[in-house]
Amino acid sequence: MRLLLFGPPGAGKGTQARKLVDRYDLTQIATGNIIRAAMKNETPVGLEAKSYVEKGELVPDAVVRKLAEGAIADEDYDDFILDGYPRTLQQATWLTTFLTEHDAPLNAVLSLEVPDEEIVDRLSKRRVHAETGENYHLDVNPPPDEVDDDLIIQRPDDKPETVRNRLQVYRDQTEPLKTYYKERDLLVPVNGTGTPSDVHARITEAVEAHT
Ligand code: ADP
Ligand code: ADP
Numbered sequence: 001m002r003l004l005l006f007g008p009p010g011a012g013k014g015t016q017a018r019k020l021v022d023r024y025d026l027t028q029i030a031t032g033n034i035i036r037a038a039m040k041n042e043t044p045v046g047l048e049a050k051s052y053v054e055k056g057e058l059v060p061d062a063v064v065r066k067l068a069e070g071a072i073a074d075e076d077y078d079d080f081i082l083d084g085y086p087r088t089l090q091q092a093t094w095l096t097t098f099l100t101e102h103d104a105p106l107n108a109v110l111s112l113e114v115p116d117e118e119i120v121d122r123l124s125k126r127r128v129h130a131e132t133g134e135n136y137h138l139d140v141n142p143p144p145d146e147v148d149d150d151l152i153i154q155r156p157d158d159k160p161e162t163v164r165n166r167l168q169v170y171r172d173q174t175e176p177l178k179t180y181y182k183e184r185d186l187l188v189p190v191n192g193t194g195t196p197s198d199v200h201a202r203i204t205e206a207v208e209a210h211t
Contacts, residue, residue: 126154
């Protein structure tokens with residue numbers, strides 16, 4: 001099964017990807033996570049990406065393409081869920097060509113639909129575990145008491161001024177991909193509101209209808 005999870009920053013892609021990984025035994029390919037790991041390890045890609053991520057801009061297409069295609073090849077072109085890739089029309093075009101060349105088309109593009117006000121609330125209340133990358137939300141899914149407070153951090157790009165820029169970048173560069181995938185009969189809109197379990201139930205229904 002080859003899935004793509006699509007949606008604005010904070011829509012719940014990472015949260016839902018983890019649930020799908022458990023349910024269908026897939027590998028999550030999240031370019032944001034790969035980029036953050038590269039930044040932490042100060043690799044050449046990490047050093048190049050840093051200034052873009054910190055401003056809430058997109059990392060150049062050619063850089064992210066290599067990361068995504070490498071990760072897909074590592075999975076033998078199957079049983080993966082893309083989270084946060086592609087984010088531009090250029091990336092989407094490359095991805096279609098790459099998957100077609102390997103006879104590995106996507107089954108579905110699940111588009112998480114969440115109103116703007118809720119996106120801003122989710123991002124401002126998102127916290128992450130500095131070591132495991134586990135995602136929390138201060139109200140909906142607070143970090144458990146036993147986790148050391150010092151390890152619970154806010155992503156620097158979740159600060160309000162950067163969030164505003166990321167949402168604008170999403171509107172300008174990423175949202176047009178919905179039309180791209182609709183034209184290819186792959187787009188499956190999913191209501192992303194309600195509890196994470198509600199959303200998971202809707203997603204699995206959509207997945208089962210498209211595989
Ligand atoms: P979110 O899902 O909250 O938007 P991610 O963790 O997916 O955040 O991405 C964090 C940052 O990493 C993005 O703001 C961007 O700078 C960079 N990034 C991740 N994926 C891509 C991509 N496909 N193309 C360009 N930049 C990306
Ligand atoms: P994305 O990967 O799309 O940026 P995340 O999965 O990181 O999104 O979710 C963003 C924030 O919203 C996190 O704090 C997460 O715990 C929270 N969250 C995820 N799904 C829901 C939901 N259904 N309702 C409320 N909060 C949610």
